[in-house]
Amino acid sequence: MSEWVKSDRQKERERVRTVRARRSASIATVSTVVFIVLVVWLVTNSPGWPRVSETFFDREQLVKALPDVLSGFWLNIKIFLIAEPLILVVGLLVALARGITTPAFFPIRALATLYTDIFRGVPTILVIYLVGFGLPALRLQGVPTDLATLGVIALTLSYGAYVAEVFRSGIESIHPSQVAAARSLGLSHVRTMRFVVLPQATRRVVPPLLNDFVSLQKDTALVATIGPLEALRQAQIHAASTFNYTPYLVAALLFILLTIPMARLTDHLAARTRRRRGA
Numbered sequence: 027m028s029e030w031v032k033s034d035r036q037k038e039r040e041r042v043r044t045v046r047a048r049r050s051a052s053i054a055t056v057s058t059v060v061f062i063v064l065v066v067w068l069v070t071n072s073p074g075w076p077r078v079s080e081t082f083f084d085r086e087q088l089v090k091a092l093p094d095v096l097s098g099f100w101l102n103i104k105i106f107l108i109a110e111p112l113i114l115v116v117g118l119l120v121a122l123a124r125g126i127t128t129p130a131f132f133p134i135r136a137l138a139t140l141y142t143d144i145f146r147g148v149p150t151i152l153v154i155y156l157v158g159f160g161l162p163a164l165r166l167q168g169v170p171t172d173l174a175t176l177g178v179i180a181l182t183l184s185y186g187a188y189v190a191e192v193f194r195s196g197i198e199s200i201h202p203s204q205v206a207a208a209r210s211l212g213l214s215h216v217r218t219m220r221f222v223v224l225p226q227a228t229r230r231v232v233p234p235l236l237n238d239f240v241s242l243q244k245d246t247a248l249v250a251t252i253g254p255l256e257a258l259r260q261a262q263i264h265a266a267s268t269f270n271y272t273p274y275l276v277a278a279l280l281f282i283l284l285t286i287p288m289a290r291l292t293d294h295l296a297a298r299t300r301r302r303r304g305a
Contacts, residue, residue: 084272091264091273098260099280102246105178105256109246110239112182117189122219124194138190145187151248154180158252174256177249185242192234196227233296240288244281257281 032040069075123138145153157180161169170176200223208218250259257280261273 080270082271082275084270087264087268087270087272088276091261091276094260094264095257095273095276095280098255099257099277101174101254101256102243102249102281103284105174105181105246105249106239106243109178109181109185109242112178113185113189113242114235116182116186118193120186120190121193121197124190125197142187142190145184146191148184150181150184150245151251153184154248154251156180157183158249173252173254174249177246177252177254181242181245181249185238185245188238189235192231192238193227196231197223199230200226230299233292233299236288236292236295240285240292243285243288247277247281 120138120141123134124142126135154177158173158176161176161179162171170179204222204226205218208222209215213221247256247258250256250262253259255263257277258274261277264273265271
């Protein structure tokens with residue numbers, strides 16, 4: 027069997043595409059460098075730059091604040107890693123509850139709807155305040171008093187409502203014929219959801235879920251409002267003692283280093299999903 031050989035026309039097309047791709051990459055690189063140089067020049071030559079440089083880009087303050095801010099940032103990561111699986115569980119359960127159509131379970135469906143309406147309507151920082159200061163004030167047996175734990179509870183309640191809507195949209199995107207086919211094979215409603223609907227719905231909602239978790243990682247800094255010594259709180263302590271805002275820049279850079287890879291992963295998964303659907 028003879029091997030397939032590219033025609034001259036195909037070779038010419040590939041050559042033209044390669045040339046165009048190189049030209050586009052070169053133009054993009056040059057334009058990006060020019061833009062960055064222009065922005066740096068405009069900023070560094072502005073009248074207030076010396077004062078801004080002293081207040082936000084003090085190398086000595088950066089070195090002093092980095093260890094404490096970094097240790098606080100580990101608490102942000104711990105809060106994120108604990109809250110993320112809890113949010114997934116709460117969001118999935120609420121989404122399933124909102125999909126119940128049996129009249130006898132209407133109270134559960136109504137409660138799930140009320141939960142999503144309330145916690146999507148209340149700003150996250152207010153939820154943190156209400157949980158962080160309200161739950162300990164009740165003095166109930168078994169209510170946690172650890173501030174980081176209260177922050178996890180607040181973030182779970184707030185983000186659980188958003189994730190529930192993401193899951194619900196994924197479940198509703200599955201064509202009813204899939205459910206009908208599963209039921210015709212003798213599967214119960216629970217087994218149909220578990221083996222047919224949820225696997226497909228979960229794959230479809232991975233990109234928006236990752237977007238929510240990028241936001242969650244940033245919003246762990248809001249827990250500082252109730253007192254835990256996380257990155258933002260440590261930066262506040264240093265800034266208050268030195269009247270220099272470089273520690274805030276350190277905290278911002280740490281969050282950027284963590285969220286940018288997650289954002290690029292989200293873009294990659296979204297692009298892969300579009301390619302699969304197109305195929």
